[in-house]
Amino acid sequence: MRDVAIKAGVSIRTVSRVVNNEGEITEETRQRVLAAIEELGYRPSKLARALVTRRTETIGLVLVNIANPFFAEVACGVLDAAEARGYNVFLCNSMDTEQQERILRSLADHAVDGVIVYPGFGGGDSLRNFAEHHGPVVMLNCFFEYPGTSRVMIDTRRGANLAVDHLVSKGHTAIGMLAGQARSLSLMRRVRGFREALRRHGLPFVKEWVLPGPPTVERGLASTLQLLTQHPQITAIFAYNDLLAVGAIQACKELGRRVPDDCAIVGFDDIPLAAMLAPPLTTIRVDKYELGRQAANRLFDMLGNPGTNFPPIYIDVELVVRGST
Numbered sequence: 001m002r003d004v005a006i007k008a009g010v011s012i013r014t015v016s017r018v019v020n021n022e023g024e025i026t027e028e029t030r031q032r033v034l035a036a037i038e039e040l041g042y043r044p045s046k047l048a049r050a051l052v053t054r055r056t057e058t059i060g061l062v063l064v065n066i067a068n069p070f071f072a073e074v075a076c077g078v079l080d081a082a083e084a085r086g087y088n089v090f091l092c093n094s095m096d097t098e099q100q101e102r103i104l105r106s107l108a109d110h111a112v113d114g115v116i117v118y119p120g121f122g123g124g125d126s127l128r129n130f131a132e133h134h135g136p137v138v139m140l141n142c143f144f145e146y147p148g149t150s151r152v153m154i155d156t157r158r159g160a161n162l163a164v165d166h167l168v169s170k171g172h173t174a175i176g177m178l179a180g181q182a183r184s185l186s187l188m189r190r191v192r193g194f195r196e197a198l199r200r201h202g203l204p205f206v207k208e209w210v211l212p213g214p215p216t217v218e219r220g221l222a223s224t225l226q227l228l229t230q231h232p233q234i235t236a237i238f239a240y241n242d243l244l245a246v247g248a249i250q251a252c253k254e255l256g257r258r259v260p261d262d263c264a265i266v267g268f269d270d271i272p273l274a275a276m277l278a279p280p281l282t283t284i285r286v287d288k289y290e291l292g293r294q295a296a297n298r299l300f301d302m303l304g305n306p307g308t309n310f311p312p313i314y315i316d317v318e319l320v321v322r323g324s325t
Contacts, residue, residue: 064095158317179212
């Protein structure tokens with residue numbers, strides 16, 4: 001910075017103001033300083049700045065399974081919002097509660113300013129500890145809340161309602177569900193919405209027609225084979241996510257049940273693959289990029305307004321009708 005000041009014929013403080021976009025500086029002086037910075041290849045020391053401001057201009061993003069296209073789009077929303085603010089992002093992949101705890105400890109050791117987390121099953125203590133001792137936490141699609149945390153939610157109950165309403169409008173009265181991972185709070189909301197919609201249409205909620213399991217293609221295949229073999233009267237399936245729905249379509253083909261003639265299928269998320277299937281998948285669309293962008297902006301709001309309680313943000317959903325129904 002001293003070299004830049006000498007080169008531009010200004011004070012070190014003026015260079016600092018230009019670098020940090022502070023103070024009233026004439027455009028001529030600003031351009032002279034910027035030219036000196038460019039010529040000398042000067043880059044501000046983020047470490048030195050962090051020691052003064054107590055901010056590292058980094059955040060953590062902890063997702064459940066980045067191999068899932070859903071989370072890839074969420075990550076893009078976070079990364080773009082962070083780049084617009086001059087922040088870097090540590091992208092982390094957590095597959096269970098213990099790994100989530102290790103990741104949060106590591107992010108705390110790296111002094112990130114805050115974190116965005118799609119929590120796994122449990123892990124609330126580690127989130128509470130991070131928020132209390134290290135920085136704000138934004139939780140994605142998570143029901144519980146603690147001081148120092150905020151939430152960005154998908155309206156999953158409404159999505160489940162839309163799926164059932166659509167299937168009933170097509171004449172289906174025996175509807176099963178591939179319910180995703182057990183103990184998931186998000187799962188509970190989707191099951192609740194599924195149950196509410198059935199009740200509203202005067203249809204029974206049959207516990208044996210709801211199969212939990214990891215939200216993967218493989219589990220969708222296995223669960224649908226089990227569901228349709230044990231309960232052949234089922235003519236429609238609502239899946240926790242599109243990956244399960246992909247497996248359900250494969251299972252129907254193995255069983256010789258035509259989709260949608262013999263079994264209609266609705267997914268959730270609208271990942272890019274959904275429109276490419278044969279038949280294309282009817283699904284509940286979630287704006288995944290917006291989910292990530294809103295989460296990042298909420299975290300920056302929390303960093304700029306410490307101690308403020310922010311209400312949850314809800315991301316709306318919509319039904320996208322395609323060939324599988």
